[in-house]
Amino acid sequence: KAGVTQTPRYLIKTRGQQVTLSCSPISGHRSVSWYQQTPGQGLQFLFEYFSETQRNKGNFPGRFSGRQFSNSRSEMNVSTLELGDSALYLCASTRDSSYNEQFFGPGTRLTVL
């Protein structure tokens, strides 16, 4: 079956703009998590959605938000972009169990100029 897909794969924005990233989980997976990866901070958890509800949130400012649709697809939005938001944004989906494996997408590379 198809893996986790993320669009777009690459994005260039300027400071102050906003951006929306999309993630389609594996069919049947109801949980979608988002992570930010930077060279300095490594992989950091942003938030997790399940059945259209945010269940967990990492330590990121309110400029980072997300949502999940009834078909489990998820979007994350970053408003008022800063240079430090340049990162690889990864989406992961899983079946409904905390110890099941998470399946990651290839990520969206965001560059903020």
Next chain:
Amino acid sequence: DAKTTQPNSMESNEEEPVHLPCNHSTISGTDYIHWYRQLPSQGPEYVIHGLTSNVNNRMASLAIAEDRKSSTLILHRATLRDAAVYYCILRDRGGGSNYQLTFGKGTLLTVNP
């Protein structure tokens, strides 16, 4: 989640076994030990997980110490495609709705031809 400690880097030769260690001295009785790896320019990929007993799958073996304070990921015959950053992660099986993965720095594995 409890913390894990891994070496920053390790080196191996192709077709030789690789033993990647992980210390988790504060592990709780309900923590599963998960391993993920991240190949260059890709999202993380699940490798294996276990609770108390040693585990094998097509990718690797996981050896868990009797006191569970450490574990070792074993790649039986390293290939060039195994060059990646390997992450050891603890996840509480009783975590309910907590699907968050807490990534450390991981171990960068270099495989020499």
